[in-house]
Amino acid sequence: MNSLDYDVITRALEWLRDGHQVHLFTVVQTWGSSPRLPGALLALRADGHLVGSVSGGCIEDDLADKAINQQLPKTTALMEYGVSQDEAQRFGIPCGGRLQILVEPSIAEATLLPLLNALENKQLVRRSVNLNSGHVSFKEALPGSSAGLEGEYFHNYFGPKARLLIIGANQLGVLLASMAQTLEFEVLICDPRDHVKAEWRVTGTQWIDGMPDDVIVEIKPDANTAIVAVTHDPKLDDMALLEALKCDAFYVGALGSERNQQNRRDRLLSFDLTADEVARLHGPVGLRIGSRTPAEIAIAILAEIIQVRSQQRQSASIPHRLGEDSKASSACKA
Known part of the structure; x- marks a missing residue:
C-alpha cells in the first residue's frame, strides 16, 4: 500500500504530464480542533479535480470552486479558514478550529519529482518553500522533525517518519x-x-x-x-x-x-x-x-x-525544533 503523500504526488505529476494546470495546497498551521495536521497535502487541477485533503471536505469544495472560477492566488500565498465562528461552521471546521493553508499555484514537475524519488527509495526529505518568492528547495532529513514555519520558509517532510x-x-x-x-x-x-x-x-x-x-x-x-x-x-x-x-x-x-x-x-x-x-x-x-x-x-x-x-x-520524549532536523538517539545500550 502507498502512503497518502505518494498518491497525491504521483497523481499531480500525471496531471502535469497530461498538460493540466495544478495547484498544491499544504496545511501550514492549525488552531483549536482541525481535521488535518500541518503537512497534509491537496493537489487541485484548474478544472476542479482534486486528490488529497486539507480538511473534512467543505474547504476542498471551496478551493475547487475558486480554481474553476480562477479566484485562487496567482503567486505563492497563505490562506486562512475558520477565522470567524460563522466561517468555521460554513466550512465544517470544529468549533474554535482554524487552519492556515499554503497555496502554490501552477506548480512545475521539478517541485515534486525529488519527493517521488525519496518516497520510492524510502528516504526522508525536507521540502522548503520560500513564502515570498515561491522558490522550492530540498534537503535530506532525519526522523523526528515536524512540518512548520521558520521565518520566511515553510518546511514539510516526506518519506518514512x-x-x-x-x-x-x-x-x-x-x-x-x-x-x-x-x-x-x-x-x-x-x-x-x-x-x-x-x-x-x-x-x-x-x-x-x-x-x-x-x-x-x-x-x-x-x-x-x-x-x-x-x-x-x-x-x-x-x-x-x-x-x-x-x-x-x-x-x-x-x-x-x-x-x-x-x-x-x-x-x-x-x-x-x-x-x-x-x-x-x-x-x-x-x-x-x-x-x-x-x-x-x-x-x-x-x-x-x-x-x-x-x-x-x-511529552517531548522525541525532541525536535521546528525547521531543524533532530538527531537520532543512541543505539542499543551495552
Whole structure:
C-alpha cells in the first residue's frame, strides 16, 4: 500500500504530464480542533479535480470552486479558514478550529519529482518553500522533525517518519507490513525460517537476514523505531525482546495472551533485564478493540503504536525544533 503523500504526488505529476494546470495546497498551521495536521497535502487541477485533503471536505469544495472560477492566488500565498465562528461552521471546521493553508499555484514537475524519488527509495526529505518568492528547495532529513514555519520558509517532510521492525513473516506480519507503509513507516522484516522467507511477497519492505536478537543490534533502534514480535514462537520472540527492551525503541510489543505474557515476563526477568525494562513490553499487543481476525489484530497493533508515539511526542520524549532536523538517539545500550 502507498502512503497518502505518494498518491497525491504521483497523481499531480500525471496531471502535469497530461498538460493540466495544478495547484498544491499544504496545511501550514492549525488552531483549536482541525481535521488535518500541518503537512497534509491537496493537489487541485484548474478544472476542479482534486486528490488529497486539507480538511473534512467543505474547504476542498471551496478551493475547487475558486480554481474553476480562477479566484485562487496567482503567486505563492497563505490562506486562512475558520477565522470567524460563522466561517468555521460554513466550512465544517470544529468549533474554535482554524487552519492556515499554503497555496502554490501552477506548480512545475521539478517541485515534486525529488519527493517521488525519496518516497520510492524510502528516504526522508525536507521540502522548503520560500513564502515570498515561491522558490522550492530540498534537503535530506532525519526522523523526528515536524512540518512548520521558520521565518520566511515553510518546511514539510516526506518519506518514512519512523521504522517498524516486524519479527515474524506470518499472515499477521504480512498485514502489519502492508498497513504500516500506508502510515509512512519504513518496514523491516526479520524471520530466520527459510521456508517463511521464501513466501514473503510484500513489496516496499526490507528483509533483514539473521536471528532476531542480532538483527536488532544491527539496525540500532532509536526513538523513531517500533518493534513488534509476532511469530508466536517464544524461542524467536523472546530472543528479540531481550535486545529490544534494552534499546531506545519507542514501542516494543509481542503477540500472546495474558497468561502467555505473564510467563514471558517471568522468563525475561530471569535474564539480565531489569523490572523497568520488562515493564516497557506491550503485551498482549495492541489496543483492546475486540479484535479477533489477523486484519483486526494488525489494526489494533498499529493503533497502539500510533497512540504511544503521539503521547511521547506530546511529552517531548522525541525532541525536535521546528525547521531543524533532530538527531537520532543512541543505539542499543551495552
